[in-house]
Amino acid sequence: MHIAIVYDSIFGNTAQIAKAIASQLEAANTVQLLNVADARSADFAGIDLLIVGSPTRGFRPTPTAAEFVEGLPANIGAGKRGIAFDTRMSLDDIHPAPLRWVVDAGGYAADRIDTMLKHKGFEVSGTPAGFMVRGTEGPLKDGEIERAKSWAAAQVA
Numbered sequence: 001m002h003i004a005i006v007y008d009s010i011f012g013n014t015a016q017i018a019k020a021i022a023s024q025l026e027a028a029n030t031v032q033l034l035n036v037a038d039a040r041s042a043d044f045a046g047i048d049l050l051i052v053g054s055p056t057r058g059f060r061p062t063p064t065a066a067e068f069v070e071g072l073p074a075n076i077g078a079g080k081r082g083i084a085f086d087t088r089m090s091l092d093d094i095h096p097a098p099l100r101w102v103v104d105a106g107g108y109a110a111d112r113i114d115t116m117l118k119h120k121g122f123e124v125s126g127t128p129a130g131f132m133v134r135g136t137e138g139p140l141k142d143g144e145i146e147r148a149k150s151w152a153a154a155q156v157a
């Protein structure tokens with residue numbers, strides 16, 4: 001399978017997850033790992049699967065990640081699969097407790113990217129995933145790199 005992984009990352013956590021996913025998948029697939037800044041000029045015509053990742057900021061993907069997906073040609077996803085992932089704060093780390101409800105109810109980047117990928121014609125059959133950081137800027141919580149690898153393996157199994 002030819003897989004492109006496109007990610008945005010402000011503090012480096014989403015980049016680490018994207019790299020872990022790439023390292024998991026590249027044994028059995030052709031994998032292109034692209035920062036979103038380099039992805040605008042890339043050609044996705046020949047890929048089978050596009051994986052897009054972004055930090056969750058203000059309940060949504062970064063503007064750059066959203067603009068990347070929105071800027072893809074109409075219906076480019078026809079005949080291709082798309083999957084989204086994000087990084088986000090762990091609810092346990094959010095204080096005071098009522099704020100947890102607000103953050104969770106506000107939503108996450110991966111769900112919004114998933115919807116955007118559907119609008120571009122991608123078959124979104126995988127499970128969008130959120131990987132946890134400590135506090136607002138990271139680092140990643142223990143075990144999230146391994147969880148990302150297992151998640152990636154399950155998406156293309």
Ligand SMILES: Cc1cc2nc3c(=O)[nH]c(=O)nc-3n(C[C@H](O)[C@H](O)[C@H](O)COP(=O)(O)O)c2cc1C
Pocket residue numbers: 008009010011012013014015054055056057058059060087088089090103106133135136137138
């Ligand atoms: C301005 C700002 C807004 C954020 N908004 C959210 C949010 O709505 N929900 C959430 O779970 N995490 C939120 N976070 C935490 C980010 O998800 C976290 O910084 C991100 O996972 C780090 O990824 P990166 O290192 O790739 O930039 C926010 C962080 C910042 C700095």
